[in-house]
Amino acid sequence: EVASADPEPEPDPQPLPAPADGNLVYTEEFEAGRTDGWGAYSSNGCSAALSAKGEGNGSDYSLVITNPVAEGNNYGAQAFYQFPAFDAVEGDVYTFSFDIKTEVANSSLSVQLQQRSGSYPGGGYANFTTEAGVWKTLKGTFSIDASLAAFDFDHFTINVGTVAGSYV
Numbered sequence: 034e035v036a037s038a039d040p041e042p043e044p045d046p047q048p049l050p051a052p053a054d055g056n057l058v059y060t061e062e063f064e065a066g067r068t069d070g071w072g073a074y075s076s077n078g079c080s081a082a083l084s085a086k087g088e089g090n091g092s093d094y095s096l097v098i099t100n101p102v103a104e105g106n107n108y109g110a111q112a113f114y115q116f117p118a119f120d121a122v123e124g125d126v127y128t129f130s131f132d133i134k135t136e137v138a139n140s141s142l143s144v145q146l147q148q149r150s151g152s153y154p155g156g157g158y159a160n161f162t163t164e165a166g167v168w169k170t171l172k173g174t175f176s177i178d179a180s181l182a183a184f185d186f187d188h189f190t191i192n193v194g195t196v197a198g199s200y201v
Contacts, residue, residue, distance in 0.1 A: 057114075057116050057127065057189055058070075058114045058116070058129070058189045059114075060096070060131075063083060063084075063089065063092065063093075063094040063095060063096065064092060064093055064094055066083060066094070067083070068081065068082065068083050068096060070114050070115055070116065071096055071112065071113070071114050071115075072112070072113055072115065073098065073110075073111065073112045073113070074110070074111045074113065075100065075102075075104065075109055075110035075111065075194065076104075076109065077100075077101055077102035077104065077109075077110065078101050078102070079098065079099065079100045079101070079110035079111065079112070079193070079194075080098070080099045081096055081097070081098050081099075081112040081113075082096075082097050082099070083095075083096065083097070084096070084097045084201055088201055089201075090132040090134065090168045090201075091132075095132075095201050096112065096201075097199060097200070097201050098112040098191065098193060098199070098200040099198075099199045099200075100193045100194065100196070100197050100198060100199075100200075101197055102197055103194070103195055103196055103197045104194035104195060105194075105195075106194055106195065107141050107142075107143055107192040107193070107194045107195050108190075108192050108194055109194030109195075110192070110193050110194040111190050111191065111192050111193070111194070112190070112191045112193070112200075113147065113149075113188045113189065113190040113191070114188065114189045114190075115149070115187060115188055116187060116188075116189070117187065118148075118185040118186065118187040119185065119186060119187075120182075120185055121146075121177045121181050121182050121183075121184055121185075121186055122177060122182060123177055123178060123179055123181075123182040124177065125176075125177040126174050126175070126176050126177070127146070127157075127174065127175040127177075128172070128173070128174045128175075129144065129159075129171075129172065129173055129174075129175075129189070130170060130171070130172040131170070131171055132168050132169065132170050132171075133163060133168070133169055133171055133200055133201065134163075134166065134167060134168045134169070134200075134201045135163045135164075135165060135166075135198060135199070135200045135201075136165060136166065136198045136199045136200075137165050137196055137197070137198035138162070138163060138164050138165045138196075139161075139162065139163045139193065139195075139196040139198070139200075140162045141160065141162075141195045141196065142160070142161045142162070142163055142171075142191070142192065142193055142196075142200075143158050143159060143160045143161070143191075143192040144158070144159045144161070144171065144173060144189070144190065144191055144192070145157055145158045145159070145175075145189075145190050145192065146175050146181075146184075146186045146188070146189060146190075147186065147187075147188040147189075147190045148184045148185055148186055148187060148188070149187055149188050155190065156175070156177075156180065156181040156184065157174075157175030157176065157177075157181065159171075159173035159174075159175070163200075
């Protein structure tokens, strides 16, 4: 009689990397079917979820941000990536780059570094315009000046509040 071996247990999820390794936001988890670190906020049900297979741009998966209701302000609906809080240092520059495709044009999409405590202070806003149905690469920098050096940032935030729709 042959006894079946117990399957190998799934490994524990790795903790989110610290900013010190040169990267604040990681998307490698998408290809493994996970959205580790990602969340969404709005009073009207904004969500952040994994796309269906084949919906990524150059990869199988992507994050899908869905904002069901246009808000009166852009920060009324947000997708965010949470990383360990770090002290911003005056003079530091952080860069970002990501591809996005929207189902509707949005002339007020913005990206920011944010501290999710207190009054949610943020800084380094970068504003963009997207076209419906077209992949677009958004690139920008956050330069830490004296006013931003006082914050412990722990979120990279994508603001889509003024336009209802889906963002891949």
